[in-house]
Amino acid sequence: MDKALRAAAQEYMVRYGGDVFPNLFKSAKGTIVIDDTGREILDFTSGQMCATIGHNHPAIINAVNEASKKAFHMFSGMIPEVVAQLAAKVATEWMPPSLTKSIFINTGSESNEVALRMAKMYTSGYEILAVGGSWHGVTGVASSVSFASDRKGYGVPPAGVFVLPEPNMYRPYIPELGSEQSALKSLEIGLKMFDMASTGRGAAIIIEPIISAGGVLIPPKSYMQALRKAADDRGMLLIYDEAQTAFGRIGKRTASDLFGIVPDIMTLSKTMGGGLPLAAVVTTPKIEQDIYEKGFSFYTSHVSDPLLATVGLAVLDTIKNESLIDKANVTGAYLRNKLLELQNKYDCIGDIRGEGLLFGVELVQDRKTRLAHHKLGELTTKKCFELGLSMNIRRRPERGSVWRIAPPLTVSNQEIERAIAILDKALEVSLKAI
Ligand SMILES: Cc1ncc(COP(=O)(O)O)c(C=O)c1O
Structure with missing residues (x-):
């Protein structure tokens, strides 16, 4: 990690809003981004929802x-x-x-x-x-x-x-x-x-x-x-x-x-x-x-x-x-099933919605009242990043606390399994910490 570059980012850049990570980032390929410590992170937001064919595709x-x-x-x-x-x-x-x-x-x-x-x-x-x-x-x-x-x-x-x-x-x-x-x-x-x-x-x-x-x-x-x-x-x-x-x-x-x-x-x-x-x-x-x-x-x-x-x-x-439209449906169904398995395990997952490979997963304090669980959203998103998964949380008091999940359409089933294992762990640890 180059400490001087991190300091330069702090000193010379305008803070433009949104969720900004403390790390700097070096490169990206397929579903993976690599930060300045050399750590590989699964990118389940496709950059800013743009890299649908994966980062730096040869095409x-x-x-x-x-x-x-x-x-x-x-x-x-x-x-x-x-x-x-x-x-x-x-x-x-x-x-x-x-x-x-x-x-x-x-x-x-x-x-x-x-x-x-x-x-x-x-x-x-x-x-x-x-x-x-x-x-x-x-x-x-x-x-x-x-x-x-x-x-x-x-x-x-x-x-x-x-x-x-x-x-x-x-x-x-x-x-x-x-x-x-x-x-x-x-x-x-x-x-x-x-x-x-x-x-x-x-x-x-x-x-x-x-x-x-x-x-x-x-x-x-x-x-x-x-x-x-x-x-x-x-x-x-x-x-x-x-x-x-x-x-x-x-x-x-x-x-x-x-x-x-x-x-x-x-x-x-x-x-x-x-x-x-x-x-x-x-x-x-x-x-x-x-x-x-x-x-x-x-x-x-x-x-x-x-x-x-x-x-x-x-x-x-x-x-x-690469038949990525079909793949979005097939891989999307695979991801949806994995998310549904998580929902069976955790009461705090109130709703799973999506089409293809664009999902919203709503975190609630209890399924009946559907009150949003902002603290859990914040903690799990942070924990996911620590464990190697980047995901977006949509947090508005009036709307809920929603993980937005949108990996590249080229994502593999193994990468999905890795991401789900991280989500599982992040939920387990965060729920204990609350
Ligand atoms: C639906 C939608 N429209 C427009 C925009 C704005 O696009 P840009 O950030 O490229 O200006 C966004 C960006 O997040 C978006 O999600």
């Missing part, structure tokens, strides 16, 4: 080499051949038939800025509805429609942002109605409130089809259908933020496939670049034509960069070549 390394022989970057008005290739692949192999027009940018936040600008220009409206617990990014409008956390202290958000009650099947807002009916009734009330407040200039409804930062909440299909209808009834566009759900993570091409509902705009990011900053926004030819005629612009330094498009093509091809 990504080849793609970077290939781009180095051609170009990393160009004038933003020059469309590199490889970007045209990626646009065609996304449209013809990954999207529902109506979504064919793409723009390629860098981050998830940026993708949602693009989508919301598109929606505002297309509808001539400005009002945006988002759901509780959402996370769409940290930039201007994306952060204003994010309700999971981090809203305080940054001044006045743009006018016209409204929040709808999110569907929480484990902790419904109206328990007497049962989970699904509660979700639908809460949405109905939320829309009524919006209609009262609206100036009549609605632009978009935006949702993560699986509300990840909000605790891996999976809406019922009827909620998604009701949102589609709510948007249509009001002349608003429906935007799916598929930063985490697209390209195999949930055992489907997209969450649009999972729910059988097609949004007007889809934003793609994390899972598209396999760890490099590639994002995209995909919409219909009708919307694209309309905003083009109105002068739509999102002209950034790194729009259509060839390096990232080359990597994106490699990521999408790897998902196909």
